Amino acid sequence: MTAAVPVTLTINGETLTRLAEPRETLADFLRRDLGLTGTHAGCEMGVCGACLVMLDGVPVHACLTFAVQAGGGAVETVEGLSESAVIADLQRAFHERNALQCGFCTPGMLVTAHGLLVRKATPSREEIRDALSGNYCRCTGYEAIVDAIEAVARRRAAGETAAAFLEEPA
Amino acid sequence: MNAPLGTLDRPNSYIGRSVSRPNAKRLLAGRGRYVTDLVLPRMLHAAFLRSPYAHARIVSIDAAEARAMPGVRLIATGGDLAKLCKPWSGTLDHFKGMKSAPQLPLPLEEVLWAGQAVVAVVADTRAQAEDAAEAIAVEFEELPPVVDVDAAREPDADRAAVAVSDNLCFGCRLDTGGIDDIFAGAAHIVEEEFHFGRHTAVTLEPRAILADWDASEGKLTVHHATQTPYQFQDLYSRHYGIPEASVRVVAPDIGGSFGMKLHVYHEDMAVVGLSMLCGRPVKFVADRIESFVSDIHARDHRVRARMALDAEGTILAMDVDDVTAIGAFSTYPRTSAVEGNQVIRLMGAPYRFDSYRAELSVVFQNKVQTSQYRAVGHPIACAVTERLVDMAAARAGFDPISLREKNLIPDGAYPFTSPTGYQFEALSHQKSLARLKVLMGYDALRAEQAALRGRGIHRGVGLASFVEISNPSPAFYGIGGARISAQDGAVLAVTPSGEIRCQISVTEQGQGTETIIGQIVADQFGIGREKVRVITGDTENTPHGGATWACRGAGIGGETALQAARKLRGNVLSLAATILQARPGDLDMRDGVVVDTRGAERVSLAEIARIAYFRSDTLPKDASAQLTVAHHHAPQGYPFAFTNGVQGCHVELDAETGFVKILKHWVVEDCGRIINPLLVDEQVRGGVVQGLGAAFFEECRYDENGQLTNGSLADYLVPMACEMPDIVIAHIETPTADTALGAKGCGEAGTAAASAAALNAVNDAMAPFGASIAQIPMTPTRLLKALGTI
Ligand code: FES
Ligand code: FES
Numbered sequence: 001m002t003a004a005v006p007v008t009l010t011i012n013g014e015t016l017t018r019l020a021e022p023r024e025t026l027a028d029f030l031r032r033d034l035g036l037t038g039t040h041a042g043c044e045m046g047v048c049g050a051c052l053v054m055l056d057g058v059p060v061h062a063c064l065t066f067a068v069q070a071g072g073g074a075v076e077t078v079e080g081l082s083e084s085a086v087i088a089d090l091q092r093a094f095h096e097r098n099a100l101q102c103g104f105c106t107p108g109m110l111v112t113a114h115g116l117l118v119r120k121a122t123p124s125r126e127e128i129r130d131a132l133s134g135n136y137c138r139c140t141g142y143e144a145i146v147d148a149i150e151a152v153a154r155r156r157a158a159g160e161t162a163a164a165f166l167e168e169p170a
Numbered sequence: 171m172n173a174p175l176g177t178l179d180r181p182n183s184y185i186g187r188s189v190s191r192p193n194a195k196r197l198l199a200g201r202g203r204y205v206t207d208l209v210l211p212r213m214l215h216a217a218f219l220r221s222p223y224a225h226a227r228i229v230s231i232d233a234a235e236a237r238a239m240p241g242v243r244l245i246a247t248g249g250d251l252a253k254l255c256k257p258w259s260g261t262l263d264h265f266k267g268m269k270s271a272p273q274l275p276l277p278l279e280e281v282l283w284a285g286q287a288v289v290a291v292v293a294d295t296r297a298q299a300e301d302a303a304e305a306i307a308v309e310f311e312e313l314p315p316v317v318d319v320d321a322a323r324e325p326d327a328d329r330a331a332v333a334v335s336d337n338l339c340f341g342c343r344l345d346t347g348g349i350d351d352i353f354a355g356a357a358h359i360v361e362e363e364f365h366f367g368r369h370t371a372v373t374l375e376p377r378a379i380l381a382d383w384d385a386s387e388g389k390l391t392v393h394h395a396t397q398t399p400y401q402f403q404d405l406y407s408r409h410y411g412i413p414e415a416s417v418r419v420v421a422p423d424i425g426g427s428f429g430m431k432l433h434v435y436h437e438d439m440a441v442v443g444l445s446m447l448c449g450r451p452v453k454f455v456a457d458r459i460e461s462f463v464s465d466i467h468a469r470d471h472r473v474r475a476r477m478a479l480d481a482e483g484t485i486l487a488m489d490v491d492d493v494t495a496i497g498a499f500s501t502y503p504r505t506s507a508v509e510g511n512q513v514i515r516l517m518g519a520p521y522r523f524d525s526y527r528a529e530l531s532v533v534f535q536n537k538v539q540t541s542q543y544r545a546v547g548h549p550i551a552c553a554v555t556e557r558l559v560d561m562a563a564a565r566a567g568f569d570p571i572s573l574r575e576k577n578l579i580p581d582g583a584y585p586f587t588s589p590t591g592y593q594f595e596a597l598s599h600q601k602s603l604a605r606l607k608v609l610m611g612y613d614a615l616r617a618e619q620a621a622l623r624g625r626g627i628h629r630g631v632g633l634a635s636f637v638e639i640s641n642p643s644p645a646f647y648g649i650g651g652a653r654i655s656a657q658d659g660a661v662l663a664v665t666p667s668g669e670i671r672c673q674i675s676v677t678e679q680g681q682g683t684e685t686i687i688g689q690i691v692a693d694q695f696g697i698g699r700e701k702v703r704v705i706t707g708d709t710e711n712t713p714h715g716g717a718t719w720a721c722r723g724a725g726i727g728g729e730t731a732l733q734a735a736r737k738l739r740g741n742v743l744s745l746a747a748t749i750l751q752a753r754p755g756d757l758d759m760r761d762g763v764v765v766d767t768r769g770a771e772r773v774s775l776a777e778i779a780r781i782a783y784f785r786s787d788t789l790p791k792d793a794s795a796q797l798t799v800a801h802h803h804a805p806q807g808y809p810f811a812f813t814n815g816v817q818g819c820h821v822e823l824d825a826e827t828g829f830v831k832i833l834k835h836w837v838v839e840d841c842g843r844i845i846n847p848l849l850v851d852e853q854v855r856g857g858v859v860q861g862l863g864a865a866f867f868e869e870c871r872y873d874e875n876g877q878l879t880n881g882s883l884a885d886y887l888v889p890m891a892c893e894m895p896d897i898v899i900a901h902i903e904t905p906t907a908d909t910a911l912g913a914k915g916c917g918e919a920g921t922a923a924a925s926a927a928a929l930n931a932v933n934d935a936m937a938p939f940g941a942s943i944a945q946i947p948m949t950p951t952r953l954l955k956a957l958g959t960i
Contacts, residue, residue: 023297037207038200040425042374043458047883050374078200091198095190098848101680101856103197104204104374104425132891136883138374138426139680141855141920142891 007071011036012080020067026060027051029067030077038078038107042136049135050104052111053077059115078107087114089155093148101139109135113149122153184689184699185911188848191685192700193678202423205378205395210451213380214243216441217299217454218287219306220463224315224536224876225330225498226281228308231289236305241298244448245306246290248276251443256409258434260500262650265507268340270500271333275440281310282331282498283538284877285463290440292452315536315876319472319495322533330498330534339500340507340532344514346589349527352487353478360561361476364554365945367869368470371543372888375425376456377465379438381445391418392442397427397677398717403709404653405434405503406442421707424679428544428860432719433466434502462881467870468543470495471513471550477558483566485577487525488518490554494532497539503652506540507532512547512639515590518555519637520599520814522579526589536876544860546720548638548922556634556926557944560933570633570930571612574603578635592637595807597814598902599635602838606633609900610818610836623938629833630935632819634926640721640841640915641811641906643804657804658727659713660734662691664742664797666783668762668776670695672734673705675715676727681917682849683723687731689845690911694735695742697762697775713800721915724845725811726803729909734801741796746778748793807908815839815902815919817858819927820895823935825957828950830932832862832895839919840902843912847901850916855897857920863889865925869947 004019011034020029027044030036030053042050044063051062054076081087090113093099100106109132116123116131123131128146137145196202233245257272276287289306293299316322316330322337330337353359380393390412396402399419407414424431437454445452456464474491492513496506514528563573578599579586586594606612612631619629647654660674672691678684684704692699705711715730716722739759746764747754750772757764763771764778781788782795789795805811818836823829837854844850867887871879880886905912925946933942936957943956954960 021297031207035209036200037204038202040204040206040375042376043883045458045882045884048374082199091195094198095194098190098194098682098852100194100197101682101852102373102375102424102426103194103202103680106197107200110198129891129894136372136374136888136890138372138428138860138888139856140852141857141859141897142894143855143896144852146891 005068007068009070009072010074012076012083022066022068024067025063026053026065026067026070027062030062036077036079040104040107042104049108049112052108054081054111059111078110081110081114089152089160090114090148093152097144097148097151099140099144099148105135105137109137109145116149117153117156122157125150184693185843185845187689188846189685189689189699190848191682193684197423204375204423204425205380205393206375206455208380208393210380210382213451213453214292214294214448215296215299216444216452217291217296217303218437219289219291219303219308221281221284221286221288221310223281223310223312224284224317225313226310227313228277228279228281228288229311230309232307233289236291236302239298239302239305241294242291242302243294244292244444246276246444246447248274248278250447251275251440252278254410254443254446255439258409258502260502260505262505262647262652264650265340265505265511268500268505268507269334270339271331273436273499273502275436275443280332283536285538287437287440287464290444292444292448317535317872317874317876319493319533319535322535323531330536334534337534338531339496339534342530344526344528344590346524346526349487349489349525352525353476353489356478356486357481358479358562358565359476360558360565362557362561362944364473364475366469366471366550367947368467368540369864369868370462370465370467370870371428371430373426373428373430376458376461377431377435377438378455379441380451380453381442382451383445383449385449388412389416390442391420393420393422394438395424396421396431397424397679397719398432399677399707399709400675400714400717401432401503401654409439410442410446418710421677427679429542429546429719430465433504433541435464437464458883459881462886463538463878466501466541466543467538468509468540469550469864470540473550473554475554475558477562479562479566483568483573483576485521485523487523490514490517490528492528492530495535496532497537498534499539501539501541503654504542504647508542509540509547513550515592516547516551516637517590519551519588519592520579520635521577522583524589537872544857545918545921548636548918549861549864549925552634552636552923553926553929553946557929557933560930571603571607574633574635575600578603592812593808594812595906595908596904597637597812598840598904599814601902602814602816602840603635605900605902606816606818606836606838609838609898615820628823628825628935628938630821630823630931630933632927632930632934633816634923634930635816636814636919636923638721638813638915638919638922639810640813641725641805642720642722643809645809646720655714655716657802658715658730659800659802660730661713661798661800662734662738664738664775664779666779668774668779669701669703670697671703671705672731673712674727674731675712675717676723677707677717679718681718681723681853682846683718683727685849686724686728686845690728690731691735694732694739695762696759701762713802721917724913725909725915726805728845728913729911730801730803732911733803734799737799737801741799742775742778745782745793745795746773748790749773749778749781805908811842811906811908811914813841813914813916813919815923817923817927819931821928821931821935823932823953825939828953830866830948830953832893832928834895834898835924836898837920838900838902839916840904841916841919842903842905842914844901844903845913851899853917854899854920857918858897858924859889859894861921861924862894862928865928865946865948867947
């Protein structure tokens with residue numbers, strides 16, 4: 001047992017300080033201490049991608065990162081990315097294309113897709129499939145996810161801007 | 171009298187339309203409510219100490235040190251829980267002679283597989299519970315593990331569990347007679363021994379349960395990541411002696427299930443007892459390694475099979491021997507014998523022949539139990555049949571397509587009874603095959619294959635026709651004594667504002683159940699689907715029913731919703747007729763408004779609801795304002811609604827490395843009436859990917875001591891986006907006449923035949939080398955061995 005230590009970090013734009021045990025992962029910290037349950041845990045060993053969050057602008061595995069390691073950093077979870085609408089067009093495309101079933105992999109998929117499109121504006125289908133190679137989905141056949149990401153890349157390239165997703169009627 | 175508006179004439183006709191899922195928006199925003207996410211006041215966490223041995227006797231348990239550790243509230247052994255919970259055993263009456271050792275939440279004396287939970291720890295946090303579990307000292311006396319399936323069947327074999335007399339859980343035989351003579355006189359005989367690896371569901375959300383016993387009310391609430399809440403309500407009630415109405419099972423968002431989350435698991439049963447012992451909510455979420463050693467595994471068959479044909483290439487007979495190893499006991503309450511039973515009954519299902527013999531042996535061994543997982547038995551029966559058909563085509567000098575055209579049951583030959591006893595109402599094998607041939611550009615693929623072979627590129631084309639079981643009747647479990655409902659129920663109400671609330675027993679695990687039910691109800695009322703709220707997954711807020719398994723959501727649940735909606739619509743129209751002083755038969759609904767024969771709008775649904783709820787004083791005394799209806803529906807007519815289809819797989823084999831690239835995959839599928847093509851296609855694609863996983867990657871490997879050697883997601887390969895091809899899907903619609911809706915299932919179609927098509931494709935690619943393989947997964951090592959390279 002090791003005593004909890006204070007960690008200060010910015011989560012979805014809000015800077016806060018909490019006590020965390022040194023062994024506590026960022027995934028547990030987000031889910032348990034902050035109630036940000038959108039970040040999921042599927043393997044807790046960096047393989048499945050369900051726990052991906054943005055840390056200082058880069059997708060990282062929250063299950064492989066200790067909360068104390070994220071100290072001083074800026075974390076964006078699926079909740080924050082949704083509220084700031086930066087992934088609104090991705091969410092809409094996933095919805096239209098039914099690129100999710102149970103939805104457990106989905107936050108991680110969105111983070112990967114977001115990270116990919118920041119890195120490369122118009123990836124090919126092969127590049128999209130390759131970028132998703134750290135994200136397991138057990139429900140879909142992946143194709144709809146690839147379609148959705150490809151569609152967003154094309155829409156962004158055509159200058160379409162993302163409107164809010166959540167307020168639109170289902 | 172005016173005929174009711176036809177479905178297509180309505181402004182909001184939703185049946186057959188691709189609409190997206192309203193509930194998916196919540197999941198996309200990270201606002202899912204999985205059991206994993208739930209927190210209750212004063213909630214505690216459970217962890218389990220697990221057996222390191224495949225088979226052992228528990229000599230002693232010393233938990234004194236663990237009890238004193240920080241945060242620890244309770245340490246419970248098998249004996250503690252046995253005082254509360256009645257034992258169970260996984261047998262069904264209609265499987266004659268079936269046996270299985272009795273089970274308790276935690277074992278009293280004997281552990282049966284490596285990874286079995288032995289001692290439970292409840293603590294304030296999961297980490298504390300795990301810390302304490304490590305400090306418990308259990309002394310085990312190792313017993314000889316039963317691992318090899320042939321050794322397990324020797325007369326003097328060690329037993330996988332002391333409580334059973336031998337290692338044969340169940341055996342049965344089917345025989346139409348005269349098989350030996352038919353084989354003796356056949357022009358062509360093909361035969362093969364097939365090996366199917368164990369694999370497991372790997373739902374992305376592991377198993378999760380949160381039990382909350384409230385002694386003050388005598389009430390148990392269990393938030394449970396399951397697809398069958400009613401089944402668990404019954405089980406918790408009976409095994410813990412709590413009145414059924416005082417047990418509530420809530421199954422909110424479920425992170426994947428595929429049949430895996432409908433079996434009874436020891437930890438889940440234990441958690442209910444732990445909550446009763448602590449008087450506080452107790453949660454258990456399996457971590458991935460626990461999932462690998464305690465979730466059910468599936469398949470694990472060795473099949474010897476042969477097929478006889480006459481000189482013209484007509485299939486005459488099949489002779490099959492299936493040995494399946496299921497672990498140390500049969501699962502409860504559905505048993506581990508269902509898969510083997512389905513394997514021997516689905517053999518040869520797409521083909522017209524009369525003579526059949528099969529022997530099934532279901533065998534115990536010291537591994538985690540196997541049981542029902544997506545497409546139960548289908549992939550085994552399909553792979554064996556379809557591989558034999560391809561071998562027969564080669565032997566008799568036919569193209570694989572033409573031998574199938576010759577032998578598939580003709581589309582005009584229904585109803586048709588298979589030699590294994592299945593009754594097919596109406597299938598479309600011939601039409602499906604013709605469609606697939608065009609869809610995949612079969613002839614061009616063959617030409618390309620021939621040309622590329624000359625350049626040393628080895629591509630293969632594989633086909634697989636299949637039959638899928640859906641809409642199961644009580645013949646499935648009910649007649650065997652299991653309290654598993656074949657019926658579903660819906661309660662439908664018009665709200666005071668004129669919207670519709672539908673509480674229904676079929677459940678949602680991401681297939682889109684709520685969406686299709688909403689579509690069906692909206693369709694019947696001609697209202698926008700955003701006006702229909704569908705509620706599922708809570709035994710206290712929905713009527714009892716079978717829920718979603720074996721592809722019954724659309725076929726049975728959908729019909730339930732349809733009939734309930736018609737009943738409610740009838741009530742609304744008769745009340746409208748009273749209000750309007752018209753005849754109900756002269757009225758119809760359009761866009762949420764009651765219209766007359768000329769289509770003139772007379773009164774809105776909202777106005778009818780307002781009068782019924784708030785101004786019943788203005789209605790005549792005998793007016794019946796029944797704006798809530800209940801309806802239950804169970805399958806009648808055929809015991810199952812069989813569906814069919816055919817798949818094609820195109821692969822490229824690297825003969826030097828043994829790696830296979832899947833180039834493309836095609837599916838033609840007939841699930842009867844399609845309610846939402848968008849959802850059906852993704853169900854089929856997801857199913858195909860699980861089948862391709864079985865074909866190439868997924869296998870639970872054990873060593874000779876019964877230890878699982880690849881129990882993590884880094885070692886157990888699940889198909890990923892970069893390895894999977896685009897999957898082309900087309901449909902034929904042959905609705906069942908047993909229901910008004912006409913829908914059958916589609917969720918298992920993809921898995922049923924994908925590995926068979928892949929097996930045929932790889933064998934086709936290997937043909938120039940004179941090599942063949944009859945084992946899945948087809949790993950590079952196995953392929954190189956088959957090719958004689960290593
Ligand atoms: S939970 Fe982090 S990658 Fe699986
Ligand atoms: S939608 Fe279920 S795991 Fe991807």
